[in-house]
Every structure is written in structure tokens, then in C-alpha cells.
Amino acid sequence: xxxxxxxxxxxxxxxxxxxxxxxxxxxxxxxxxxxxxxxxxxxxxxxxxxxxxxxxxxxxxxxxxxxxxxxxxxxxxxxxxxxxxxxxxxxxxxxxxxxxxxxxxxxxxxxxxxxxxxxxxxxxxxxxxxxxxxxxxxxxxxxxxxxxxxxxxxxxxxxxxxxxxxxxxxxxxxxxxxxxxxxxxxxxxxxxxxxxxxxxxxxxxxxxxxxxxxxxxxxxxxxxxxxxxxxxxxxxxxxxxxxxxxxxxxxxxxxxxxxxxxxxxxxxxxxxxxxxxxxxxxxxxxxxxxxxxxxxxxxxxxxxxxxxxxxxxxxxx
Amino acid sequence: xxxxxxxxxxxxxxxxxxxxxxxxxxxxxxxxxxxxxxxxxxxxxxxxxxxxxxxxxxxxxxxxxxxxxxxxxxxxxxxxxxxxxxxxxxxxxxxxxxxxxxxxxxxxxxxxxxxxxxxxxxxxxxxxxxxxxxxxxxxxxxxxxxxxxxxxxxxxxxxxxxxxxxxxxxxxxxxxxxxxxxxxxxxxxxxxxxxxxxxxxxxxxxxxxxxxxxxxxxxxxxxxxxxxxxxxxxxxxxxxxxxxxx
Numbered sequence: 001x002x003x004x005x006x007x008x009x010x011x012x013x014x015x016x017x018x019x020x021x022x023x024x025x026x027x028x029x030x031x032x033x034x035x036x037x038x039x040x041x042x043x044x045x046x047x048x049x050x051x052x053x054x055x056x057x058x059x060x061x062x063x064x065x066x067x068x069x070x071x072x073x074x075x076x077x078x079x080x081x082x083x084x085x086x087x088x089x090x091x092x093x094x095x096x097x098x099x100x101x102x103x104x105x106x107x108x109x110x111x112x113x114x115x116x117x118x119x120x121x122x123x124x125x126x127x128x129x130x131x132x133x134x135x136x137x138x139x140x141x142x143x144x145x146x147x148x149x150x151x152x153x154x155x156x157x158x159x160x161x162x163x164x165x166x167x168x169x170x171x172x173x174x175x176x177x178x179x180x181x182x183x184x185x186x187x188x189x190x191x192x193x194x195x196x197x198x199x200x201x202x203x204x205x206x207x208x209x210x211x212x213x214x215x216x217x218x219x220x221x222x223x224x225x226x227x228x229x230x231x232x233x234x235x236x237x238x239x240x241x242x243x244x245x246x247x248x249x250x251x252x253x254x255x256x257x258x259x260x261x262x263x264x265x266x267x268x269x270x271x272x273x274x275x276x277x278x279x280x281x282x283x284x285x286x287x288x289x290x291x292x293x294x295x296x297x298x299x300x301x302x303x304x305x306x307x308x309x310x311x312x313x314x315x316x317x
Numbered sequence: 318x319x320x321x322x323x324x325x326x327x328x329x330x331x332x333x334x335x336x337x338x339x340x341x342x343x344x345x346x347x348x349x350x351x352x353x354x355x356x357x358x359x360x361x362x363x364x365x366x367x368x369x370x371x372x373x374x375x376x377x378x379x380x381x382x383x384x385x386x387x388x389x390x391x392x393x394x395x396x397x398x399x400x401x402x403x404x405x406x407x408x409x410x411x412x413x414x415x416x417x418x419x420x421x422x423x424x425x426x427x428x429x430x431x432x433x434x435x436x437x438x439x440x441x442x443x444x445x446x447x448x449x450x451x452x453x454x455x456x457x458x459x460x461x462x463x464x465x466x467x468x469x470x471x472x473x474x475x476x477x478x479x480x481x482x483x484x485x486x487x488x489x490x491x492x493x494x495x496x497x498x499x500x501x502x503x504x505x506x507x508x509x510x511x512x513x514x515x516x517x518x519x520x521x522x523x524x525x526x527x528x529x530x531x532x533x534x535x536x537x538x539x540x541x542x543x544x545x546x547x548x549x550x551x552x553x554x555x556x557x558x559x560x561x562x563x
Contacts, residue, residue, distance in 0.1 A: 057562070061405055062405055063561065063562045064561060064563050082407075085405055085406055086407050088405055088406075089402070089405065089406065090401055090402055091402070092398040092402065094398055095398040095399075095402065096396065097397070098393070098397050098399060099397075100336045100340055101331065101335050101339075105330070109330050109331050110327070110402065112330070113323075113324055113327040113402075113403050113406050113413075114408075115320035115324065115408075117323060118323065118326065121323070157402070
């Protein structure tokens with residue numbers, strides 16, 4: 001790895017049996033094991049309280065694990081924290097820009113804390129604010145900015161830094177769809193040069209920007225991989241969704257009743273076509289797609305109606 | 318510009334310069350607080366306690382500057398999550414806190430300057446005694462920033478933090494005999510005043526300006542208590558404060 005801002009291609013993030021227990025008995029993470037390349041964008045998804053923030057905070061040297069060991073590019077997050085802090089930057093969950101400062105002042109102050117000179121930090125801050133498209137707001141007080149702009153200022157802080165490892169904890173929470181897409185563009189650019197650890201509960205965000213995705217639930221890592229690898233967890237690669245009560249033909253695929261009033265059939269491409277023809281003939285509403293991260297997440301986490309799942313199992317019998 | 322001076326400058330800019338520039342009302346309150354007590358004491362005592370009040374104002378300003386650190390650190394940590402960004406950066410805890418402490422001094426500087434001018438006009442003492450008062454003020458500051466940092470790291474709620482800062486200020490600078498001599502408190506209530514470290518600081522200050530007579534032994538006790546309490550709070554600040562959460 002280099003202090004010139006580029007990460008060696010063989011650099012890795014490693015978690016070895018990481019666990020975190022709060023207040024003696026509240027397990028937030030249990031036995032987290034993975035190794036991923038320390039470049040590109042890694043997104044950790046999961047429901048609220050799944051442990052995403054806890055893992056992000058442990059890896060970004062903000063929180064001590066209860067047990068286990070984590071390394072970034074061979075440096076231990078506990079023993080080598082000071083060395084790592086030279087090379088990382090964090091935007092914490094619910095991070096906010098300081099109200100009485102302007103975007104340029106906020107970015108510039110952050111760079112001063114990172115050790116840059118006043119003139120250098122000012123120059124880089126102006127560049128970063130321009131990079132996030134906020135030249136016109138550069139000298140306005142942060143408290144007068146919209147929520148989306150405030151988040152952009154935080155991203156500009158890490159953008160302006162020379163940090164190789166960037167941790168962003170739910171950076172798009174509360175943003176409108178346009179602002180969120182603007183943020184995704186920034187993240188994709190950031191991920192070309194650095195390692196980005198992104199936690200989110202927006203599945204389409206993870207699917208759009210991440211090179212690798214981990215699914216965390218109840219403190220356990222259920223799976224991790226790129227989208228193709230994650231799709232491999234499902235027997236079927238296509239999803240047909242119809243409202244409950246719509247007459248379906250006999251199918252080989254798996255029928256899942258979702259919480260949102262829809263019935264999902266996970267199936268093969270050929271059978272998805274057959275079902276589509278059947279539904280078109282009956283003028284029924286439906287959608288057919290290759291399986292998305294949403295489908296994989298629902299399948300892995302099992303966030304479906306348990307009662308109806310039982311009835312589906314009875315039908316199969 | 319060295320890395321260390323950049324890091325100190327960041328804290329000063331964030332916690333003092335930009336805030337004073339953009340929210341001048343806060344600055345006015347900081348100046349008025351010690352001066353309002355001084356005015357009150359001046360009128361009530363018909364001018365007799367002016368020198369005592371000036372020394373009290375200096376002690377109060379230094380102590381309050383330190384305890385304000387608690388509220389400010391807590392505000393930046395809990396409301397803006399800025400401390401997380403700093404923890405995961407090359408800035409160390411002592412440099413961050415040192416910078417923040419300096420920022421509190423800069424924040425308090427208008428009040429300190431006014432009080433220093435009043436001191437130079439109304440208090441006529443030898444330079445060595447002025448040095449003694451400066452040392453007392455620095456000990457007060459060191460003690461209160463250590464306490465402030467330790468408390469801030471455990472704080473999770475800004476409302477509680479601000480309330481606690483006001484409570485500390487009330488107990489240690491308003492009720493305690495800082496603006497007035499200890500002897501004005503009737504016995505046995507006077508013993509309660511000895512629970513406050515500012516009492517010892519103020520008694521040394523009042524002695525140095527020649528307002529009260531203090532025996533050599535009592536003076537040694539006052540200095541010893543003041544230094545011991547400062548070391549204790551420094552130890553608490555260094556040992557108990559959390560940079561990385563557990």
C-alpha cells in the first residue's frame with residue numbers, strides 16, 4: 001500500500017471471529033469471519049439493529065471488539081490503530097455538519113485535523129466542494145443547507161482527504177431519490193481509487209454501487225460476495241411477482257408470500273416465460289425480473305410472512 | 318506549518334473562531350457573565366470588594382472555560398458526531414483535547430482581557446504575586462478541562478451536558494466563596510465551602526491581593542490541596558476518559 005493514496009492490489013480486510021457484546025449480555029455481533037480485497041466498494045446490508053454500524057465502528061477503530069481480531073492491509077485495528085488512522089476516514093451514522101461553519105470551513109478544518117497546512121487544506125476544501133457540485137453554497141452556513149447538501153459536505157470531507165480506506169455509515173439515510181443518486185455517483189468515483197466500506201439499508205443502493213455485498217442479520221454474517229455469487233444462493237434466477245389471489249398455473253419454482261401483499265415465484269427463465277403467458281392471457285397484473293438483491297435479501301433473511309410460508313409448505317406436500 | 322499546529326488550529330477554528338464570528342450573541346454572554354457578578358458585588362459592598370470580585374472573575378472565567386469544554390465536546394461528539402471523524406484520523410486524543418482547551422481560552426479571552434485591564438487599574442501588587450494569581454488561574458483551568466474531558470466522554474446527551482456544565486459553574490464559582498471572602502460564610506456552613514476546589518484557589522488569590530491574612534501553614538495547605546485536586550482530575554481525565562469506545 002502506499003502513502004501516495006493508492007492501495008496495493010493484494011491488500012485485504014480481514015475479520016477473524018469478531019464478536020461484540022454490549023453491557024455484558026447484549027450480543028451485537030457474533031463470530032464474524034471474512035476476508036475481502038481492500039479496494040472497490042463493499043456494502044454491508046441488513047435490517048435496523050443487524051450490527052452494521054457496530055462492525056463499521058470496529059473496523060474504523062472507533063469501537064473495541066469483545067473478542068476476535070480484525071486487520072486492514074495487515075494492520076490490526078486494535079494494536080495498529082494509530083497507523084490505520086493515518087490512512088482512513090469515516091463518516092459516522094447520523095453525522096452532521098457543524099451548524100456554525102460553512103462547507104469550505106468544515107472540509108478545511110477536517111483536513112487540518114488530518115495534518116495538512118492551512119493553505120493546502122483551504123485549497124483542497126474548495127476543490128472538494130466543487131467536486132460535489134456545491135460551489136454556489138461553498139460559503140453559506142451549514143445550518144442553511146438542505147439535508148442532501150449537508151450529507152454531500154460530509155462526503156466532501158473524506159473526498160478531500162488522502163484516506164485510502166473510507167467508512168461511510170448509512171450516508172444516504174433521509175435523502176430524496178435525486179440526492180441519493182447524486183451521492184451514488186460520488187461513491188462510485190470514490191470506489192475507483194479507494195476502498196469504501198458502505199453500510200446501508202437501501203438494497204438498491206448496495207446493488208447499484210457495490211462490488212461486493214455482505215448480508216448481516218441479528219449480528220451474524222449470512223453471506224458475502226458479488227451479485228453473481230449472491231444470486232447463486234437462490235436455486236432460481238428469475239422472479240415473478242403477482243398480487244395475492246391471482247390464479248397461478250402449477251409451478252416447479254418456489255412460491256413465497258411476501259409481507260407487501262404480493263406472491264413471489266422464484267423460478268427458471270423458461271418457467272417465468274410460461275407463467276408470464278398464463279398471466280397475460282388472464283389480463284393479470286404481474287412483474288417478471290431476474291432476481292434482485294431485494295429477492296436475495298428477503299430469501300436469506302427470511303423476512304416473509306411465516307403463516308403463509310407454512311401454508312405454502314403444506315401445498316408443496 | 319507543522320502537523321501539530323494544524324491540528325491545534327482546527328480545534329480553535331471549529332470551537333472558537335468560527336463560532337464567535339457567526340454567533341456573536343454567545344460571545345456577549347461569555348463576556349457579561351463574570352462582569353455581571355462583579356458589578357453586583359461592587360454595588361452590594363459599596364466598592365469594598367472590587368479587588369476580590371476582579372480576582373473572583375478571573376478564577377470563575379478560567380474555571381468556566383474548562384467546564385464549558387465538557388458541553389462543547391459533548392455537543393460536537395453527540396450532536397454532530399464530529400469526534401468520531403477526528404478519532405478515526407491522525408489526530409490523537411491529547412492533541413484534540415489540547416486544541417479544544419485552547420479554543421475555550423480564546424473563547425474566554427474577551428472577558429479575560431477586560432478583567433485583566435480592571436485588575437491592572439484597581440489591584441496594586443508585586444509582580445511575583447501577579448505570577449501567583451496566574452498560576453492559580455492555570456491550575457483552575459487545568460483542573461476543569463480534565464474534569465470536562467472525562468465527563469464529556471461519558472456523556473450521551475447534550476441537554477444533560479449543558480445542565481451539568483451550569484451545575485458545576487453554579488456550585489464551584491457562584492455559591493463557593495470566589496467573588497467574596499470565605500469569612501463571610503457563617504459557621505458551620507463555611508466547612509461546606511471547603512468541598513469546592515475553587516475555595517482554595519480564591520483564598521490564595523484573596524491573600525495575594527492583600528485582602529485577607531492567611532497563615533503560612535494555611536497557605537501551604539491551600540496550595541497543596543489545589544495542586545493535589547488538579548493532579549487528581551488530570552489523572553481522572555487521562556485514565557478514565559474514552560477515545561475509542563469500549
